[in-house]
Amino acid sequence: MTDARAAGTAVVTGIGVAAPTGLGTSAYWAATLAGESGLRPITRFDATRYPVRVGGEVDGFVAEQHVPSRLLPQTDHSTRLALAAGAQALADSGLTADDAPEFGIGIATASSMGGFEFGQRELGHLWALGAQHVSAYQSFAWFYAVNTGQLSIRHGLRGPGATVVSDQAGGLDALGAARRQIRKGTAAVLAGGVDSALCPLGLAGQLSTGELTASDDPSHAYLPFDRAASGHVPGEGGAFLILEDPAFAHARGATIHGEIAGYASTFDLSPDDPDADGLLRAARQALADAGLAPADIDVVFGDAAGRPDADRAEAAALVALFGPGGVPVTAPKSATGRLCAGAGALDVAAALLSLRDGVIPPTVHVREVDPDHQIDLVVGAPRRPADRPRSALVLARGHGGFNTALVVRRPPAIAATPSGSPANPEHANPDGR
């Protein structure tokens, strides 16, 4: 018999990461727990004359090691990172196209900017050399939906395909879209987001939001919830996950990293509206969707805008939901910069790993949390709560009024196992069969 609630949910069986703090899940997680920062002066291009000069770049990424030759001439850097993270997620889950019917495995990706670096180069060719010098692959390489197409073709994923564009909320919205497809009968979905726009055109686009910091000190540039918060640092990368129907995952013997237990997204209303804070509404609805109360949440992975007004709004939502200091809050993205569509998916990866290991990674660089925020921000070192965390709330806000909240739960089989003692195979099945 299937768990009644499991019928409406999705489990995570694979994780793939490309982040400024690590290429690959284990490298990323080790650096995240160690509080290592991936923020440095931008090296991808000469940013010295730009108002923003610090960024989070994925170091040591050699495209030829992750992307087949045929795809190199037709892919932007962001798509190459997506191909690397997507392949990693599939490998981690052990899932291949042959495991399901032809249209049984879908894909949902989020993108905020598409292939800006590729597009900028080709636009340069157009205006400097002429139309005949523009790559035929510009026809799709710049496009928001390109990662959905390239990953789908690369891995033979012929089920429902989706692309969502909701800035920083996108990574969570792609997971929400994947979960909806699974509820409709799709066996598994490769889902998540990767963005990269660390080129002049991409940075110019991000500058237009007015939300970036002008600080030149990588360790003092992006300070979410800090008294000295001055905006955020742009970063590149993200994560992909494999979401599966629980019965399908169980039948093929997949390892379950956790469960996407709840999801909700909202738009901001007019600032005059008493319910204007869409983030709080999204969090409440995601908890209701998961069938959980605020007291059931053991850790929050915050959106962590790093701007005083936006931090204040997020903190107010957290206090309204959990009470002052009512739940540990963390923002490992302080070490990566804000990754646009990559952020939410990477935070969900971090949340899953956090629940797996019973440890909350720190928010780096933050020295003095603004006491007016009344939040319990995990800073300095990882925290191991006495009661092993079971559920995490992940929040994300996208420029333009997008708010998304997603609830992640540790798999019940692990929850039933006393910490530190190996599971008895005869009693490991949560259904008692």
Added chain:
Amino acid sequence: MATRELTIDDLTHLLRSAAGEEEGVDLDGDILDTEFATLGYDSLALLETASRLGVEYGVTLTDDDLEVITTPRALLDRVNTRLGRG
């Protein structure tokens, strides 16, 4: 405008640079009569290759040309005929 003959080596160099090389395909082997599709090149890959030919050799291959050119030999013949006339 370049008028020298386009060789198979020139073409494989162009293909690699324009569209990469399919895994499991040896472009240095005897590929003159192998269909481009078998070599792993789709219509967009040929469009991009034709565009590079235009820039580097001054030869224009139209969309209609590309519909009937399905092998390296056919492409070389068409291009070299045009170059000879140029």
